[in-house]
Amino acid sequence: MTSWFDHTINGLIIGNIYGLLAVGLALIFGVSRLINFAHGSVYVVGAYVGWVAVSVLQTPFPVTLVLVVALTAALGIVIERFGIRPLADAPRIAPLLATIGLSFVLDQTVQILFSPDPRSVPMQVPNWRIEIGGGSIGLLDLLIGGIGITAAASLFAFLKLTKWGWAVRATALDRDAARAMGVDVDKVNRIVFAIASALGGVGGVLVGMYYNVITPTMGFEATLKGIVAEVVGGVGNVPGAIVGSLLLGLVESYGVALLGTSYRNLFAFVLLIAILVLRPNGLFASHRQLPPEPMTGTFVAPSKPVRLPVPLVAAAAALAIALPFLTENGYLIQTLTNAWLYALLGLSLTLVAGTSGQVSLGHAALLAIGGYTSALLAFNLNWPVWLTLLIGGFAAAGIGTLLVSPAFRLRGHYVSIATLGIGEIVALVILNWESVTRGPIGVAGIPPLSLFGYDLYDTNAIYWFAFALMAALALLQVRLLGSHLGRTLRAVRDDDVAARSFGIGLKRYKGLAFAFGGFFAGISGAFTAHMYSFINHETFNTQISVLALTIAILGGMGNVGGAILGSVALIGLPEIFRVAAEYRILLYGIALLLLVRFRPQGLLGTV
Amino acid sequence: MITRRTLLQSGTAALVLASAGRALAQEPTGEPIFLGVSGPLTGPNAQYGAQWKQGFDLALDQINGSGGIKGRPLRYIFEDTQSDPKQTVAVAQKFIADKRIVAELGDFSSPASMAASPIYQRAGLLQFGLTNSHPDFTKTGDFIWSNSVSQAEEQPLNAAFAVKRLGFKRIAVLHLNTDWGRTSKDHFAAAAKELGAEIVATEGYLPEEKDFRSTLVRVRDANPNGLFLESYYADAALIARQARQTGLTVPIAAASSIYSPKFVELGGDAAEGVFTSSRFFPEDPRPEVQAFVSAFKSKYGKEPDAFNSYAYDTMILFGQVLREAPNLERKTIRDTLAKVKDVPSVVYGKATFDTQTRRVQGARSAELVVKGGRFTLWDGKATN
Missing domain, CATH: 1.10.3470 (ABC transporter involved in vitamin B12 uptake, BtuC)
Structure with missing residues (x-):
């Protein structure tokens, strides 16, 4: 041997x-x-x-x-x-x-x-x-x-x-x-x-x-x-x-x-x-218990969020809806479509990481689960796309929550590291489970988006569909955060010991947050798969998880408007810097550093 | 008023002045014709975008140096996408809206390229894949074409080389676990089996992988008499080095994608004796190859590699298509591409498209071996 x-x-x-x-x-x-x-x-x-x-x-x-x-x-x-x-x-x-x-x-x-x-x-x-x-x-x-x-x-x-x-x-x-x-x-x-x-x-x-x-x-x-x-x-x-x-x-x-x-x-x-x-403390720790993190309650520190006046938000939404009538610029419309889809991802992460304090670094996996579920159902079984989109969302919610559930007992950075690992595992399973996912060859010829039996090919139609989905789910999230559920999640984030002593079941609430977040991300991934028509294991990579976290932090953790604004900024900046050719990602990095330096609580502040 | 357009034009003027200084023929001065290029200039695949650029620029020197397209210079607009699908779809929208652009080239990776295909197809702008060997790439529609060699054609040539001429009977295949590597491996294995060889091990590795020792010990235990790599040059060099370190001494052959002077540089002594059957080889005596190689050397001071040659070939092809096209409507360009015959090609000899598959037929190959620190034509002696 x-x-x-x-x-x-x-x-x-x-x-x-x-x-x-x-x-x-x-x-x-x-x-x-x-x-x-x-x-x-x-x-x-x-x-x-x-x-x-x-x-x-x-x-x-x-x-x-x-x-x-x-x-x-x-x-x-x-x-x-x-x-x-x-x-x-x-x-x-x-x-x-x-x-x-x-x-x-x-x-x-x-x-x-x-x-x-x-x-x-x-x-x-x-x-x-x-x-x-x-x-x-x-x-x-x-x-x-x-x-x-x-x-x-x-x-x-x-x-x-x-x-x-x-x-x-x-x-x-x-x-x-x-x-x-x-x-x-x-x-x-x-x-x-x-x-x-x-x-x-x-x-x-x-x-x-x-x-x-x-x-x-x-x-x-x-x-x-x-x-x-x-x-x-x-x-x-x-x-x-x-x-x-x-x-x-x-x-x-x-x-x-x-x-x-x-x-x-x-x-x-x-x-x-x-x-x-x-053994969350590593192999050599003498205790199974995690050390008290000195940053409990400060990890996602609340700040004074910027209150967006309702008329302003309404005006911005109206402008977003009217935009395809005002411009013929397909490039702008496509970039904003991407921004709405990443805003969905940002909403998901800002709920999970910002509101309930579970900073996830494996969010691309949720996109992948949603994307593959919807693509394969529509492609193999010819199910209508509106249905597979929904199923993609539920699959990401269910599978995602199940996968991440062992990490519910962890706190702070340990959650980030665990979700990073889970995200990689999902990508590798997709690569290796060839009988279902076709491995590296990927799924080509995914049916286009469709609604009420009509295929959506038009750039503007796809844009409105993405915006409507994003806006609806954002409103849902605002409702959610205003209810007792939002308060409970914030309590879990700010002091889980205190929350538990008030009778809050930590795992259930963390599970709920991941389920909602998974649904949002799953819908985004499914939408993306149908828009691209081809996905493989590289489509939803680790860089996207990092981008998702960047969007959530930049917008302001837990802040619904922030996630949308963060997404528009981070999808838009590399496009704006296009004139700089090879230098554009360098400029993007510098812009990111400056934003963190001068707005560490995020553009709209932590809720 | 200074707009982007006037800036572009003054840039063009500066280029014209610069090339006039190099004693080239007079640059054409008409309104330029533009191709859109979508490819990686930053991110993990940036090196390939840089290699494309070198190939494109060299071809453009020649096209514009000999009168351009009916008196108009040919140019390209290169948009960096990092080979990221969300950026390629945005760039696709940009290109289809830009009326100056007559056809699009790229992108590099399959997920990035194929995400943009529906947009190009619907808009009726030709999407031309230089490196897209994914079997489904051209299937999106009749505006999606490629001159990338189909692996269904190339791999049987590789298998014949390995089995018949190098005497590989028990073959271990290492492949990049990407759509390209996987497709290549499948075609290679099928063809090798047909020729009577046995595939004793197949191992797929991730593009970021650097450590192959464990893989190679596993391969060694399967007791192969030849190792075949479906790899790019950087990973092939790593595998060759580590094979020797793990005591695996069987001969190594690899797909044409390892053809690069960099392979020898990165592989060092371990690159010696590695075989490949390349579509492009600088010592190929055909005049189009020699013209390309000497021009490349004098412009960049180094030898061209496989990706340089694909880019150069593609731009030369478009030079001919645009010259032959009766007008510059996007649809006409597509139709002309379907009709062009026997375009001089560094990779194919003569390139003609199959209008059913929208790919080029007839890959050539030169059988090479690394000897004395460079790729040389193989003298036909099997090593075992």
């Missing part, structure tokens, strides 16, 4: 690589309680700094490493100073959005400077290979492992033994109390970001040399796996992150051995969910 030995070695090798990212993510999460979506981008920057050093400046290996450490540490300090610190007093959800904006800016800058072509990073480590099992491992494998373990060990010692380490841990436990005791919290954050970013940068250059390929877009996938590894080891637990990474590598490797390559990520995300449900 030499192969099992080989699979073990391979698992440890890839685990090593995950470890370099997970340690940095764990450190930042431990101190700032922040999932740093920009971490993968720092890793990309590290890789490209390394490439410049090796290929242009021709530096020897130690100098390369020093350069990478210096520049990415400096980048970490800049991110902390200008991206995160100004948001210290904002709702804790705002910095998350800031890191998403930063990752757009960093990735795009790298792409503009170095072109999107993949590049090779010449290996600067002697290519000695050791035969082991049926294959071999190289010096670089050992070096990557060595750096990961050394970094984790020295960080562990730093945190436990030094005065600054105490300060970091104190800040992690209670920021305000630490400040009251004289800890320079800003300095602590600066140190943490510098160390974590330097580690991420070194990871980038080593991984670049290992695979001999770097691309400006490799950061997102790296962040995703780093987060999984970090959670498995226990969020904020630095040595745990290393063990978690190795375990993740092993599980993936054995998963491939058992079922094949296309199931690889499925194993990774099932592991994530299993850990979150069974």
